[in-house]
Amino acid sequence: MTANPGQTIVIVGGAIVGTMSAWFLRHLGHQGPVIVLEKDPTYRYASTTLSTSGIRTQFGCDINVRMSLFGAAFMKAAKQHFGPDADVGLRENGYLLLAPKGPPTARLEAVRMQREAGASIAVLTPEETRARFPWLNVSDLEMATLGTANEGWFDAWTLLQTVRTGARALGVEYRHAEAVGFETEGSRIAAVRTAAGERIAADWVVNAAGPAAGRVASWVDVPLPITPRKRTAFRFSGPLDGAMMPLVFDTSGLWMRPESGRFICGITRPGDDPPAWDDFEPDHALFEDHVWPALAHRVPALEQLRLEAAWAGHYEVNELDHNGVIGFPGTPENFVIAAGFSGHGVMHSPATGRGVAELILHGGFRALDLSPLGYDRVRENRPMVETVVY
């Protein structure tokens, strides 16, 4: 089953995943109405705008490596797609993943898989790591891996606005509206209902509601184990030159990278991020208790630093396996899910948007086979766990 040229496609959620889906629907030639419903056009609480905008190819699942490479290529082709002024600020400084003392077998196996999928990854001894990054304490490390291309960071807000403007220029309609339910007819969604009492007829519906995607799916009794979990990020300045610095992911769960002459950082502590539906209050204690000690250990120069700001956003965590879900749940038959990216949704949004458009317009994936991320594994409780998450 594929969309007819004049059919109406309604997308719930107008941040990066919804916007990429809309743009690719037009890019691949859909002529009928594409309507994006966004409850907050300022995107104040969207994960996209609160994210730390990193892109990496170091993942445990090879589909994620391939999606990142697609994302990097898309960002590099911004001018081609969106005109000579388009620039999403991609900086390929790499991710430096540090490994603690111990047998490195699993890490080296991951590197082999990442390279096979097309990533450029260097394996560094502690001495080589220190030679390249003399400010780093390597005394307790076994090794490090560094992405030498297609890894780093970009400006998520600019990416969103660039693609959104491009989508609108191609006739995508953005409506300031909160979806509150679906009307079904037989095995299909017939319309989306909004908080203002509108009924928007739909031939196809895409669930791109980010952390709220589980709630949206529940309107049509589709189980989707996605929970919003709060993540706090901090900005600080310190006596260190960040110009050539990669994003450092430490053995403690700490990550840090340079940002506009300063640094940003955070820490991943498994089990420490409870579900947080409306809570956007930064966890200030985290810095004092966990982040700062880890920073000072790994980068001794940062014993002296000045904390300047903190903010919190929501990860849309797929509790099944920390991987996105892209596909048809089956019933309703015209419903597509694109959510659950668990901290890697911006970098994967170009591949996701293209995949959503291909599913609707062609009935299957073409550019990149995203079928491992389909809904079947949720239905069958068959996790495909992504281990490199933070």
Ligand SMILES: Cc1cc2nc3c(=O)[nH]c(=O)nc-3n(C[C@H](O)[C@H](O)[C@H](O)COP(=O)(O)OP(=O)(O)OC[C@H]3O[C@@H](n4cnc5c(N)ncnc54)[C@H](O)[C@@H]3O)c2cc1C
């Ligand atoms: C602190 C932090 C750091 C991160 N770092 C990275 C990173 O380095 N790299 C990376 O790739 N990813 C990162 N992520 C994850 C990334 O931000 C998300 O995976 C990605 O933004 C998901 O995009 P989305 O469009 O699905 O969701 P969102 O950006 O949350 O957008 C969903 C949109 O749907 C709207 N919406 C929801 N419900 C409704 C409704 N009922 N009706 C209408 N509109 C609705 C919301 O208002 C929102 O605008 C990070 C996230 C956080 C919180």
